[in-house]
Amino acid sequence: MKGAKILIESLLKENVEVIFGYPGGAVLPLFDALYDAPLKFILTRHEQAAAHAADGFARSSGKVGVCLATSGPGATNLVTGIATAHMDSIPMVAITGQVKTSLIGNDAFQEADVIGVTRSISKHNYLVKDINDLARVVKEAFYIARTGRPGPVVIDFPVDIQMQEADFNYPPDVSIRSYKPTYFGHPGQIKKALQLIYRSRKPVIISGGGVILAQASPSLLKLAEKIHAPVTSTLMGLGGFPGTHELALGMPGMHGTVYANMAITECDLLISVGCRFDDRVTGKVSAFAPEAKIIHIDIDPTSISKNVRVDVPIVGDAKNIIGQLLEELNTSKLPDTAGWNEKIKEWKKKYPLVYKKTGRRIKPQYVLEELYKQTKGKAIIVTEVGQNQMWASQFYKYDYPRQFISSGGLGTMGYGFPAAIGAKIANPEKTVVDIAGDGSIQMNIQELATVAAYDIGVKIIILDNGYLGMVRQWQELFYNHRYSGTTLKNPDFVKVAAGYGVKGKRVDKEKDVKSAIKEIISYKGPVLADFLIEPEENVFPMVPAGEAINRMIGGMA
Amino acid sequence: MKHIIQVLVENKFGILARVASLFSARGYNIDSLNVGETQDATISAMTIVVDAPDERILEQIKKQLNKLIDVIEVVDFTRREHIERELIFVKISREAKEEGVISKLIKDNKLSVVANGGSDCILLACVDRQSEEEILRELKKIGIKELVRTGKAAIRK
Ligand SMILES: Cc1ncc(C[n+]2csc(CCOP(=O)(O)OP(=O)(O)O)c2C)c(N)n1
Ligand SMILES: [Mg+2]
Numbered sequence: 001m002k003g004a005k006i007l008i009e010s011l012l013k014e015n016v017e018v019i020f021g022y023p024g025g026a027v028l029p030l031f032d033a034l035y036d037a038p039l040k041f042i043l044t045r046h047e048q049a050a051a052h053a054a055d056g057f058a059r060s061s062g063k064v065g066v067c068l069a070t071s072g073p074g075a076t077n078l079v080t081g082i083a084t085a086h087m088d089s090i091p092m093v094a095i096t097g098q099v100k101t102s103l104i105g106n107d108a109f110q111e112a113d114v115i116g117v118t119r120s121i122s123k124h125n126y127l128v129k130d131i132n133d134l135a136r137v138v139k140e141a142f143y144i145a146r147t148g149r150p151g152p153v154v155i156d157f158p159v160d161i162q163m164q165e166a167d168f169n170y171p172p173d174v175s176i177r178s179y180k181p182t183y184f185g186h187p188g189q190i191k192k193a194l195q196l197i198y199r200s201r202k203p204v205i206i207s208g209g210g211v212i213l214a215q216a217s218p219s220l221l222k223l224a225e226k227i228h229a230p231v232t233s234t235l236m237g238l239g240g241f242p243g244t245h246e247l248a249l250g251m252p253g254m255h256g257t258v259y260a261n262m263a264i265t266e267c268d269l270l271i272s273v274g275c276r277f278d279d280r281v282t283g284k285v286s287a288f289a290p291e292a293k294i295i296h297i298d299i300d301p302t303s304i305s306k307n308v309r310v311d312v313p314i315v316g317d318a319k320n321i322i323g324q325l326l327e328e329l330n331t332s333k334l335p336d337t338a339g340w341n342e343k344i345k346e347w348k349k350k351y352p353l354v355y356k357k358t359g360r361r362i363k364p365q366y367v368l369e370e371l372y373k374q375t376k377g378k379a380i381i382v383t384e385v386g387q388n389q390m391w392a393s394q395f396y397k398y399d400y401p402r403q404f405i406s407s408g409g410l411g412t413m414g415y416g417f418p419a420a421i422g423a424k425i426a427n428p429e430k431t432v433v434d435i436a437g438d439g440s441i442q443m444n445i446q447e448l449a450t451v452a453a454y455d456i457g458v459k460i461i462i463l464d465n466g467y468l469g470m471v472r473q474w475q476e477l478f479y480n481h482r483y484s485g486t487t488l489k490n491p492d493f494v495k496v497a498a499g500y501g502v503k504g505k506r507v508d509k510e511k512d513v514k515s516a517i518k519e520i521i522s523y524k525g526p527v528l529a530d531f532l533i534e535p536e537e538n539v540f541p542m543v544p545a546g547e548a549i550n551r552m553i554g555g556m557a
Numbered sequence: 558m559k560h561i562i563q564v565l566v567e568n569k570f571g572i573l574a575r576v577a578s579l580f581s582a583r584g585y586n587i588d589s590l591n592v593g594e595t596q597d598a599t600i601s602a603m604t605i606v607v608d609a610p611d612e613r614i615l616e617q618i619k620k621q622l623n624k625l626i627d628v629i630e631v632v633d634f635t636r637r638e639h640i641e642r643e644l645i646f647v648k649i650s651r652e653a654k655e656e657g658v659i660s661k662l663i664k665d666n667k668l669s670v671v672a673n674g675g676s677d678c679i680l681l682a683c684v685d686r687q688s689e690e691e692i693l694r695e696l697k698k699i700g701i702k703e704l705v706r707t708g709k710a711a712i713r714k
Pocket of ligand 2: 464
């Protein structure tokens with residue numbers, strides 16, 4: 001069997017259903033093998049979008065996303081997408097064509113050192129130099145991508161090897177002696193953690209993306225309810241714990257809720273599950289959870305004690321470890337946390353997320369609230385980056401894992417729309433909405449051609465403020481209103497959509513928001529809706545960079 | 558503080574770059590790095606000497622080394638019993654070789670002559686931490702034409 005066919009057969013063995021990609025000279029044999037393979041191929045209009053679509057497919061389904069590009073420029077166009085997946089621990093396999101093995105290192109036509117370029121932005125990478133390694137490499141790549149702390153794996157596949165012949169034997173299992181993730185928590189650490197729980201009168205759980213990746217949501221819910229601990233979910237963790245639950249605190253950190261940040265600041269025990277304490281979460285580290293003992297549950301030992309001091313680290317899979325804790329938990333030893341929960345309830349009442357409607361100009365928060373109502377909280381919300389992303393995290397409530405999809409770690413503008421394409425393909429029956437900014441959407445707007453060609457019913461809602469709003473907000477607050485390089489002269493988005501054959505809609509009055517959203521979500525194909533919003537609306541509350549998280553601007557009034 | 562770290566890795570291409578880039582990405586200079594096959598031809602042992610101004614960052618680097626897929630084991634020898642040696646080649650002129658300090662080092666078996674033709678000669682020293690300083694100090698007195706070191710290799714006791 002030819003190398004190209006071996007690759008396709010291997011993908012089928014891994015139950016791959018869809019590949020997002022773009023062709024070129026160094027992948028011609030692969031595309032030829034793809035032509036009559038029982039696999040869906042989605043031709044995006046830019047390789048970056050193929051990577052983000054594979055990522056959105058993975059985040060929304062829990063399966064490994066697959067993208068494919070040619071050598072050189074095709075591969076370098078994937079880089080932002082691979083880095084985005086890497087920062088958020090998303091399982092993905094990226095396949096790149098490479099020049100003939102005899103030409104590697106010669107500055108051959110369309111050669112790029114993909115192994116070198118992707119080394120620090122992927123979980124692992126492989127250059128296939130021998131056709132006899134190919135099936136094993138694919139098997140290992142998928143295994144590495146989805147196990148342990150997940151992440152993207154790159155397979156660089158020279159064109160001559162795609163054409164060589166070998167027998168196809170897909171290895172039944174994987175054994176990598178140097179890669180053995182820890183899945184269960186150390187029993188001694190479980191005991192120590194329980195001792196801290198028994199002593200805590202003011203516990204808080206901080207739930208990160210790891211909860212979703214490990215499918216630990218049901219266990220987390222059980223734990224929180226048993227020990228009566230309020231739960232704050234990081235941006236990556238939204239939906240890991242039901243956002244409408246009475247123990248839910250919303251998001252912590254820079255644009256978190258006042259009550260989440262107050263709770264962290266005053267708690268005497270912080271149980272972190274699958275959260276790596278990003279600086280957007282902690283603010284000034286020395287003032288982060290100053291009163292608390294910290295239990296840190298994470299599958300990746302390098303996350304532990306990296307940013308914050310930890311009292312009881314537990315390395316392993318979040319679901320297993322919570323299971324271990326629940327198994328040994330003696331509820332009669334739990335102290336009374338009623339006072340603490342009462343206090344939190346008061347904070348919630350006193351400092352809710354707020355905004356003011358004007359009666360004229362559209363407030364972005366209102367758009368999200370209305371979207372929440374009309375989709376009954378059940379849509380998959382994908383975001384771009386900036387204010388749009390923060391409003392989407394604050395004003396839509398996420399009750400289910402894999403419902404909120406956003407580039408957290410890298411903060412990649414242009415991520416949302418292609419990721420929404422991937423999410424819609426994985427969930428054709430669900431409403432998938434990309435909450436976009438007028439800046440971000442233009443970073444991958446060419447994908448309107450993809451949704452038109454395949455009739456992928458993604459809904460784009462542009463919160464159009466005419467600015468690179470998040471940067472403008474910082475300039476307003478910290479750079480004396482000097483809006484340097486942040487004003488946008490936008491195209492007519494409705495006409496742009498029409499040019500691509502996609503339904504477009506413009507909404508510029510508050511009173512039209514309701515009916516517009518109804519129209520958008522009931523339309524069956526793709527829609528781009530341009531909501532002209534209050535141009536200088538800000539995201540509040542806000543913790544200025546480097547400040548303690550209880551030093552918030554806005555939202556405390 | 559100087560650390561000697563042993564990293565056991567799969568004997569595959571690419572792993573050296575991965576290991577090295579964990580240090581370079583943080584602006585850490587590796588003092589020396591020595592690699593060779595072990596008794597098992599599929600495993601290589603690297604001995605890395607690095608000066609770590611911040612122990613916390615070094616801890617992080619060690620964890621991240623462990624996280625690399627092709628790394629089998631990471632051991633910091635700094636606080637463990639171990640033996641370390643390094644080979645140093647020096648090229649000096651024939652006249653310099655006759656100087657008292659040098660002939661004494663040769664007589665004491667601290668230096669050996671490995672090539673001795675033409676106008677130069679090449680000496681070899683196998684040093685540990687103490688003898689390294691002594692020999693380099695003496696050699697610098699008489700003027701060295703060329704100096705090449707292997708970097709430290711270390712083994713657990
Ligand atoms: C690729 C990329 N470039 C630059 C940035 C920096 N950045 C963060 S938010 C932002 C503004 C985004 O503008 P827009 O998409 O209109 O969203 P808004 O904040 O206005 O909602 C910029 C430029 C980024 N995150 N990603
Ligand atoms: Mg904007």
